[in-house]
Amino acid sequence: MKFNKKLENIKTYEAGKPIELVVREFGIESTEIVKLASNENPYGCSTKVQDAVGAIVKKMSLYPDDSMTRLKDAVKKHFDIEVPNIIIGSGSDQVIEFIMHAKADSNSKILMNSVTFAMYEIYAKHIGAQVIRTASQEHDLDEFYELYKAQKPEIIFLCTPNNPTGDAISTTDLVAFISKIDSETLVVVDGAYMEYAAFKDKNKSITPKELIEKFDNVIYLGTFSKAYGLGGMRVGYGISNPKIIKELYKLRPPFNITTLSLEAASVAIEDQEFVNNCIALNFEEMNRYKEFVNEKNIDIIESYTNFVTLCLNDAQNSTQISDSLLRKGMIVRDLSGYGMNAIRVTVGTKEQNTRFFELTSELL
Ligand SMILES: *Cc1c(COP(=O)(O)O)cnc(C)c1O
Numbered sequence: 001m002k003f004n005k006k007l008e009n010i011k012t013y014e015a016g017k018p019i020e021l022v023v024r025e026f027g028i029e030s031t032e033i034v035k036l037a038s039n040e041n042p043y044g045c046s047t048k049v050q051d052a053v054g055a056i057v058k059k060m061s062l063y064p065d066d067s068m069t070r071l072k073d074a075v076k077k078h079f080d081i082e083v084p085n086i087i088i089g090s091g092s093d094q095v096i097e098f099i100m101h102a103k104a105d106s107n108s109k110i111l112m113n114s115v116t117f118a119m120y121e122i123y124a125k126h127i128g129a130q131v132i133r134t135a136s137q138e139h140d141l142d143e144f145y146e147l148y149k150a151q152k153p154e155i156i157f158l159c160t161p162n163n164p165t166g167d168a169i170s171t172t173d174l175v176a177f178i179s180k181i182d183s184e185t186l187v188v189v190d191g192a193y194m195e196y197a198a199f200k201d202k203n204k205s206i207t208p209k210e211l212i213e214k215f216d217n218v219i220y221l222g223t224f225s226k227a228y229g230l231g232g233m234r235v236g237y238g239i240s241n242p243k244i245i246k247e248l249y250k251l252r253p254p255f256n257i258t259t260l261s262l263e264a265a266s267v268a269i270e271d272q273e274f275v276n277n278c279i280a281l282n283f284e285e286m287n288r289y290k291e292f293v294n295e296k297n298i299d300i301i302e303s304y305t306n307f308v309t310l311c312l313n314d315a316q317n318s319t320q321i322s323d324s325l326l327r328k329g330m331i332v333r334d335l336s337g338y339g340m341n342a343i344r345v346t347v348g349t350k351e352q353n354t355r356f357f358e359l360t361s362e363l364l
Contacts, residue, residue: 006106006128013122017331026327033329034355036346039163039193039307041229043281043349045264046274049230052267053260064259071257071266075237078269079208084242087249088265090256092192092223092236097123098248099155099219099238103186104129108154111147113139115165115338117190120157129154137340138167141177148181156181159190160204161197164335164344166303168197168204175206178215186244187218195227197304199279204304208239216241226306227275228268233261282306285347292357296364309335311342318343321363328359 016037023030036042072083089095096119104110106128112120114133124131132151134143139162148156158177161168178187189211191197198205208220219240224230235257238248257265268275289308293300299311312318318341322334333344345356 006125010122010125013118014337016333017326019331022326022329022331026329028329033331034348034352035331036307036348036352036356037331037333037344038231039226039305039346040231041227041278041306042346042352043229043278045229046268046271048271048274049264049267053264056259056263059259062259064255064257064262066255068257068262071235071262074266074269075239078272079239081209081212081239082242084245085208085212085239087238087240087245087252088257089236089238089252090234090261091225092190092221092238093119094256095219095221095236095238095248096120096188096190097126098251099186099188100124100127100129101251102244102247104154109151110155110157111144111151111153112157113144113159113162115162115335115340116157116159117163117192120159137165138162139169141169141173145177145180148185153185155186155188157188157190159192160206161193161304163192163305164307164333164338165301165309166193166305166307167301168201168304170203171206172203175210175214178211178218181217183217185217187215188221189218190221192221192223192226193305194222195275196279196282196306199276200283200304212239212241216243219244224265224268227279228265229278230261230264230268233258233264235261235265279306282347285350285353288353288357289345289347292360296361298364307344307346309340309342309344311340314341316364317341321360324363325356325359330356330359332356 019033022033068088072086075086076083100123108129109132110124110129111132115137121131211218211220219238223236301309318334319336322332322343335342
């Protein structure tokens, strides 16, 4: 059977290996498995969220509230913006998909960092658009600007802090860069880990309000999957000016967020204390990774997120090390597919990290 030609050179996105598959493939008890591969919040989500979701499970026969009033009001309040500035997606992944279809087609060019979130390229290929990448590993905004002038992309993706490297763009550089971009080019600022960056360094923090007040051609993306601990609920958002949001809405399937997910996200964003506690613990534990790599003579990229990227030395091979860890029930992310001899490890709980240090020490 023939399929759409555009699918021919798309590699299926490989999510962090699910615990269930490790149980089946290696016969390890699920309680023995530690997953530090998808940047989930190791402390789970707020107990207030758990209570609220538990209280509404009886409502599942009805379609969700498609106006999403409760969640949009909560997002509006949190970011001090207006409801027409907001679109909610089944993960911010879905918002990226809307953006691609709304703004680009098979004649378009999409500009992104050399190493960045894999879904930008996959969605670009869905529509047959051409992907243009910078050369340097960290976001080099001068290089972005040169490529922008030469290639005239339809969309520019900036991921800050960046996944899978953890580094972040400074607020002043980001604003100066966007000021030079013409109003026809859409700039996407993916802030999936922004809660962490804002906590660690004010100079790397950017709010959607700042962005949309300054620029008409920017959309900010956020997610409930990382700091809020709701990866299983699939909720993300885009914040932009109402004209852009209105176009994205034309692509949204009805009822794209379930009743349980709407409730979970609404309660989660109101419990900032929980999030801040998790982020504080995250950076405390991250210090242990810095000590660990110092001892082992491995490089670590300064991270503004809930994961660390360990750049191995020539005597070590990231694929071998992540495979060996997997056999011992420790799931991490091999970055060889991104052209890096590195592994990405989500900063877990104290016990999970200790286990990582033990198992990795045995391999090095
Ligand atoms: C996790 C992640 C997302 C989206 O996650 P969703 O679960 O789809 O909301 C988007 N961008 C980056 C960089 C991410 O790491």
